[in-house]
Amino acid sequence: MADGNGAGLWAMAHLGTPMALRVAATLRVADHIVAGTRTAEAMAPLVKADTDALERLLRYLAARKVLVREADGGYGLTAKGELLRDDHPDGMRAQIDIEGWTGRAELSFVHLLHSVRTGEAAYPLTFGRTFWDDMTTEPGLAAQFDASMAADMPVRAPAIAKALDWGRLGHVVDVGGGDGSLVVELLSRHPELRGTVVDQPETAEAARKAFAAAGLADRGDAVPGSFFDALPAGAGGYVLSLILHNWNDHAAGAILRRCAEAAGAEGSVFVVENVGPDGESPHTGMDLRMLAYYGGKERGVGDLAKLGAACGLSVRGVYPAGVLSVVEMSARA
Secondary structure, three states, rough: OOOOOOOHHHHHHHOOHHHHHHHHHOOOOOHHOHHHHHHHHHHHHOOOOOHHHHHHHHHHHOOOOOOOOOOOOOOOHHHHHHHOOOOOOOHHHHHOOOOOOOHHHHHHHHHHHHHHHHHOHHHHHOOOOOHHHHHHOOOOHHHHHHHHHHHHHHHHHHHOOOOOOOOHOEEEEEEOOOOOHHHHHHHHHHHOOOEEEEEOHHHHHHHHHHHOOOOOOOOOEEEEEOOOOOOOOOOOOOEEEHHHHHHHHHHHHHHHHHHHHHHHHEEEEEEEOOOOOOOOOOEEEHHHHHHHOOOOOOOHHHHHHHHHHHOOEEEEEEEEEEOOEEEEEOOOO
């Protein structure tokens, strides 16, 4: 066991605590305690766990001030433990639930050494298939992923919509645009604008329904397709909102090239990413997640400019959009 000056580093490196927290989140330990099930003996059959092993988990978490062990042998929640409740506004329990998409993806960090040595995703080494294949294979994961992406839109979409005058483009195509939330926001703010979502068939259908529900079916449409294939041509703008960071340089370049082809000489490509406050300092934690999950990469404006240059695109502007930025590129001279 490490001691002295190494104790702090050991505390950072020791995998026991993060995994104990994730198992407690997955078993909904905090919710059971709140409901009155306070002992391992009573809780074990409810969570389908071994009584002795569960008791050891609860003791471990009590020693780390997540739970408190009471005189009668039952457990209560500390302030930290409250964060593991499913109804806590921070939403932490669902994020670290091993049976949810984010908690499952985080397990790929066990093979981070593989990613660092090869530049490849660790996810396939962990689960035997890519993240995207896993989403369509494991029941419920794709729906969780889509819901997670949509949950950020009430904050993200207005900031993007206010970042620049989208109305001047006439027609925007949101490439990989999910359920259409961003296009709904753009069309609502810019009555002269038309919008199209390109995404997988089921997702495109969800976007089409969203346009109808918002009363925008006359200006918004959705077409099934992939951003690796030819895109609807001739629009004034092609939006890639948090798409490129999911892919390595080769794949990201291919996606950007498809947008450049569709935009032609007159249109623009708008890459929405978190490039950092100075444009060149992406979030380091997210960067490692992108590597481990997808083999992807967080990029600064300089990185995006290099990808664009290979497709004949030049950066024309960078517009703040909350924590994100909109990087405009075009082939115009």
